[in-house]
Amino acid sequence: QVQLQESGPGLVKSSESLSLTCAVSGGSISTFNWxxxxxxxxxxxxxxxxxxxxxxxxNYNQSLKSRxxxxxxxxxxxxxxxxxxxxxxDTAVYYCAxxxxxxxxxxxxxxxxxxxx
Amino acid sequence: xxxxxxxxxxxxxxxxxxxxxxTGSNNDIGGYNYVSWYQQFPGxxxxxxxxxxxxxPSGVSNRFSGSKSGNTxxxxxxxxxxxxxxxxxxxxxxxxxxxxxxGGTKVTVL
Numbered sequence: 001q002v003q004l005q006e007s008g009p010g011l012v013k014s015s016e017s018l019s020l021t022c023a024v025s026g027g028s029i030s031t032f033n034w035x036x037x038x039x040x041x042x043x044x045x046x047x048x049x050x051x052x053x054x055x056x057x058x059n060y061n062q063s064l065k066s067r068x069x070x071x072x073x074x075x076x077x078x079x080x081x082x083x084x085x086x087x088x089x090d091t092a093v094y095y096c097a098x099x100x101x102x103x104x105x106x107x108x109x110x111x112x113x114x115x116x117x
Numbered sequence: 118x119x120x121x122x123x124x125x126x127x128x129x130x131x132x133x134x135x136x137x138x139x140t141g142s143n144n145d146i147g148g149y150n151y152v153s154w155y156q157q158f159p160g161x162x163x164x165x166x167x168x169x170x171x172x173x174p175s176g177v178s179n180r181f182s183g184s185k186s187g188n189t190x191x192x193x194x195x196x197x198x199x200x201x202x203x204x205x206x207x208x209x210x211x212x213x214x215x216x217x218x219x220g221g222t223k224v225t226v227l
Contacts, residue, residue, distance in 0.1 A: 036216070038218075045120065045206065045218060045219070045220045045221040046155075046163065046206050046208075046218040046221070047218065048208075048215065048216040048217065048218060051216070059214045059215060060215075061215060062213065062215065095162055095163075097162075099216075101168070101169075102165060102168040102169075102172065102174045103153035103155075103165035103167075103168035103169075103174070103208075104153065104155070104163070104165060104208070104216075105165050105168075105174065107162035107163060107164075108162065109162060110162055
């Protein structure tokens with residue numbers, strides 16, 4: 001079955017960029033699904049960051065659109081998140097996930113990214 | 118865009134039924150049948166419990182049901198069990214091709 005695994009630095013300095021990659025295993029990223037990033041600050045709720053289709057089409061959270069870029073690498077069967085100009089408010093667990101007809105049905109385990117001053 | 122509105126907490130005794138509401142607008146819940154509900158345990162990733170307002174994925178207990186009226190969606194848990202104690206989030210796609218989550222509801226089994 002399809003599994004997702006996030007990877008990337010767990011600590012990022014304030015004003016710098018956060019970059020995470022989501023490796024898709026057990027299936028192809030080039031399916032009729034969108035692939036998404038969701039984050040959750042400690043003790044708080046879920047926030048959708050954006051999504052990408054294997055063609056490269058994207059949709060972003062308008063409140064973060066100027067800072068977020070999601071890309072896909074079909075040759076590596078993975079997709080990535082880049083968030084620029086981070087602050088302490090960007091400290092969160094970041095999840096990558098698959099969007100299917102039955103909702104966001106497959107999630108990675110999540111990775112905590114802390115922003116230090 | 119603001120998050121969908123959910124009560125912060127809902128509680129019930131074992132065997133009872135509880136309902137969690139999720140209020141949005143004409144541009145999300147009211148305009149589309151793409152409402153989903155997620156269950157999340159501490160330190161774990163969310164799990165989809167309901168999709169497209171009222172559909173249950175394979176393997177989800179039929180004690181979980183979803184509905185929608187106007188701009189408000191609801192998740193009902195029947196025959197509440199201790200294992201249902203978790204955080205629950207609603208979500209809806211919007212007219213801007215964005216996904217919106219609710220603020221989350223903590224369910225406590227008394």
